[in-house]
Amino acid sequence: MTSRIAVFGTGYLGATHAACMAELGHEVLGVDVDPNKLAMLEAGEVPFYEPGLEEVLRRNIAAGRLRFTASYEEAAEFADIHFLGVGTPQKKGEFAADMRFVDSVIETLAPLLTRPTVIFGKSTVPVGTAERLGARARELAPAGQDVEVAWNPEFLREGYAVKDTLHPDRLVLGVDRHRPGRAESVAREVYEQLLNEGIPFVVTDLATSELVKASANAFLATKISFINAISEVCEASGADVTVLADAIGHDARIGRRFLNAGIGFGGGCLPKDIRAFMARAGELGADQALTFLREVDNINMRRRTRMVELAREACGSLLGANVAVLGAAFKPDSDDVRDSPALNVAGQIQLQGAAVNVYDPKAMGNSKALFPTLTYTSSALDACAGADVVLVLTEWTEFRKLLPSDLEAVVRKKVIIDGRNCLEPTTWRDAGWTYRGLGRP
Numbered sequence: 058m059t060s061r062i063a064v065f066g067t068g069y070l071g072a073t074h075a076a077c078m079a080e081l082g083h084e085v086l087g088v089d090v091d092p093n094k095l096a097m098l099e100a101g102e103v104p105f106y107e108p109g110l111e112e113v114l115r116r117n118i119a120a121g122r123l124r125f126t127a128s129y130e131e132a133a134e135f136a137d138i139h140f141l142g143v144g145t146p147q148k149k150g151e152f153a154a155d156m157r158f159v160d161s162v163i164e165t166l167a168p169l170l171t172r173p174t175v176i177f178g179k180s181t182v183p184v185g186t187a188e189r190l191g192a193r194a195r196e197l198a199p200a201g202q203d204v205e206v207a208w209n210p211e212f213l214r215e216g217y218a219v220k221d222t223l224h225p226d227r228l229v230l231g232v233d234r235h236r237p238g239r240a241e242s243v244a245r246e247v248y249e250q251l252l253n254e255g256i257p258f259v260v261t262d263l264a265t266s267e268l269v270k271a272s273a274n275a276f277l278a279t280k281i282s283f284i285n286a287i288s289e290v291c292e293a294s295g296a297d298v299t300v301l302a303d304a305i306g307h308d309a310r311i312g313r314r315f316l317n318a319g320i321g322f323g324g325g326c327l328p329k330d331i332r333a334f335m336a337r338a339g340e341l342g343a344d345q346a347l348t349f350l351r352e353v354d355n356i357n358m359r360r361r362t363r364m365v366e367l368a369r370e371a372c373g374s375l376l377g378a379n380v381a382v383l384g385a386a387f388k389p390d391s392d393d394v395r396d397s398p399a400l401n402v403a404g405q406i407q408l409q410g411a412a413v414n415v416y417d418p419k420a421m422g423n424s425k426a427l428f429p430t431l432t433y434t435s436s437a438l439d440a441c442a443g444a445d446v447v448l449v450l451t452e453w454t455e456f457r458k459l460l461p462s463d464l465e466a467v468v469r470k471k472v473i474i475d476g477r478n479c480l481e482p483t484t485w486r487d488a489g490w491t492y493r494g495l496g497r498p
């Protein structure tokens with residue numbers, strides 16, 4: 058069945074969701090307050106790098122199923138099913154999530170709702186938000202009690218956003234148990250194709266659905282910090298964390314994924330989500346339950362410092378050293394540099410007096426905007442020209458494929474530090490390089 062859907066927010070989450078809902082055959086209107094983003098999307102251009110999204114966007118615009126607007130009036134007139142996909146960044150100077158974008162969608166949209174409506178929240182929010190927004194929307198809306206707010210958390214990963222939206226591991230829906238309504242049946246219509254494919258569909262209450270998302274990201278962050286903590290012990294004892302991860306990963310209860318030790322996690326989600334989770338638990342009087350996440354955060358931030366130390370050790374002193382940085386995005390196949398470990402390390406090294414030359418296949422524009430004082434080059438080879446040490450900080454395929462012979466002619470010293478354990482140590486050592494990985498002998 059074809060539904061008419063409005064999606065609020067056209068960032069990584071909203072733009073992907075809008076395009077993918079149209080791909081499922083629905084008529085979709087993407088809504089944003091940013092005229093630049095809207096102009097790009099209308100022209101079939103994705104304002105960020107996300108493999109495969111542009112094709113889906115263009116195909117559905119051409120088919121007339123996908124449009125964009127800045128007008129909430131138009132959205133309220135067009136659809137009775139609304140998805141809320143705006144950002145919940147970290148508040149300045151606090152751990153808590155900044156809810157102003159989410160709140161402003163409800164404050165603007167609800168007064169325009171004259172017909173029965175279901176609003177599905179997708180943003181990552183503190184537990185209790187959905188209930189609060191539902192009450193507020195009913196208070197503001199002319200349709201009053203006929204407005205429902207349900208929560209449908211999103212688990213997509215940048216770099217795999219289209220696949221994760223159209224073929225997710227699971228769908229989760231939180232409905233208001235105190236006011237049974239249409240949310241579940243509407244969701245079943247919207248996601249009919251996915252449900253027919255047998256994708257697990259977990260229907261629960263609002264609070265559980267909000268906590269599912271917070272817990273999933275907290276678990277992933279913990280898994281990464283676990284292996285990074287072990288990697289510190291490996292370094293102290295001469296063991297190899299990559300072999301260790303392979304070995305424990307064979308245990309199906311543990312699993313090998315998200316056990317890659319390196320300079321740790323970053324991005325617009327995991328770091329701020331674990332902090333917001335701690336803050337919310339504190340508000341609820343359950344702060345002790347999540348104090349371990351503080352340690353998860355500490356371990357993670359320590360990896361960045363460790364990387365700077367290794368670079369210093371390699372150069373003797375960072376003052377006047379020439380450092381090549383390969384990778385600026387927080388992970389490969391993304392141009393996102395929000396809280397990127399790679400850029401953070403590059404910045405720290407520069408502040409300690411080194412000349413830092415950065416190259417990333419996709420994240421140059423965003424990096425320049427965030428860290429304008431670093432030097433940016435147009436290729437990996439240019440970044441390595443005259444380098445005293447080469448740091449691989451994001452595991453792009455382009456860097457994994459580098460051979461010692463590619464760099465030998467340009468570097469000053471044959472020293473490479475692999476911040477993502479993505480290179481083959483013997484390849485480099487056999488070619489006369491000093492190779493260092495994190496948590497490897």
Ligand code: UGA
Binds near residue numbers: 274277281322323387
């Ligand atoms: C993460 C979650 O994986 C998604 O499920 C979730 O929907 C999303 O946040 C969100 O909340 O919106 P994402 O931020 O795109 O997705 O990135 P991840 O693939 O989770 O990687 C996060 C960071 O962890 C990256 O910096 C990556 O380099 C690092 N990482 C990942 C490691 O250091 N080691 C690993 O083994 C895996």
